[in-house]
Amino acid sequence: MAEQLERFSFSLEKLTVVVLDNTRIHTGKKMGERIGAWQQRGLFVFYLPIYSPHLNIAETIWRKLKYEWLAAEDYESKGHLQYAVSLALLAFGKKPENQVFRLQT
Secondary structure (H helix, E strand, O other): OOHHHHHHOOOOOOOOEEEOOOOOOHHHHHHHHHHHHHOOOOEEEEEOOOOOHHHHHHHHHHHHHOOOOOOHHHHOOOHHHHHHHHHHHOOOOOOOHHHHOOOOO
């Protein structure tokens, strides 16, 4: 992550804020060592509070996927699950009339 942000920091044309969760890759030693240099280039890193799944879009999508978008039969096999997850994610953010729907079995 630090390497990607390092490269990104050299391409900035305006002040930029990156919001990260607190996973180890986002909070490691390399990240801490580079934050000052990034700020000088206009890149500011903001960390979400330690436990804040309601603020993390990935957590929200994961929760909707598990409890709303997948059906019990989607867990019958690894292949079924991969297919159902792919369909759900393809439909994510699309208008209802443009969504891909699962095949009825």
